[in-house]
């Protein structure tokens with residue numbers, strides 16, 4: 337298990353956080369605490385502030401007001417270049433920065449060096465072994481020598497997660513990992529994320545989605561965002577209700593749960 341300041345307290349602790357751009361409040365008065373053994377889903381409609389919240393949790397953005405503590409360090413009082421390698425992040429904007437001609441195996445193994453693509457002639461045996469194991473676990477080992485641009489969307493998503501896990505992060509942030517996947521790809525991803533959620537030594541996890549169908553069984557907590565405000569936050573069983581979801585998305589919804597999976601439809 338990773339050494340961390342997380343043992344001193346929460347992995348993420350936000351207190352009274354505002355993010356303001358011009359007249360717009362992207363986030364307003366956010367209080368949020370993520371513990372090491374928790375797996376959070378962040379749900380909300382387009383423009384709710386989910387990506388902004390992930391950028392704060394990934395040490396990519398500072399709050400306009402309030403305090404963000406990550407892995408025991410306070411944003412603004414820590415070198416973010418030391419903090420970022422301890423946080424695994426996947427997002428559409430990061431994926432766009434990967435060259436399509438880069439070999440899939442190199443994308444994963446280079447994560448330990450915080451670069452995209454292979455820049456050193458040699459990696460040590462530990463790096464190569466770990467990359468190989470992660471690529472097996474995420475079902476992309478057979479594509480190690482293929483250019484990233486030739487992979488399907490689902491294979492690319494799984495490669496990015498393997499890369500995010502490569503430095504053994506203490507916090508894993510997955511910003512819409514299910515976006516653009518077909519039904520088979522989504523189900524495969526949800527099953528793998530569910531396995532990871534239940535793995536005791538896995539990092540704390542936060543997954544952003546618009547779709548309750550993408551919530552992996554084993555996720556323990558939920559935060560609902562609407563227009564930069566937290567509508568509800570806490571244990572998934574308490575927060576994921578028809579009423580709270582209706583409030584979040586601004587229409588009457590009926591939420592059902594079967595075998596740990598959720599579906600929602602207009603009430």
Ligand SMILES: Nc1ncnc2c1ncn2[C@@H]1O[C@H](COP(=O)(O)OP(=O)(O)OP(=O)(O)O)[C@@H](O)[C@H]1O
Nearest residue numbers: 357358360362380381382383384385386387388389
């Ligand atoms: N730099 C900026 N200046 C002004 N407004 C911004 C800026 N960045 C984001 N926004 C706005 O803040 C709001 C929240 O954006 P954010 O990307 O966090 O939402 P989101 O919940 O991730 O949305 P989506 O589900 O569509 O990805 C949006 O209305 C967006 O247009």
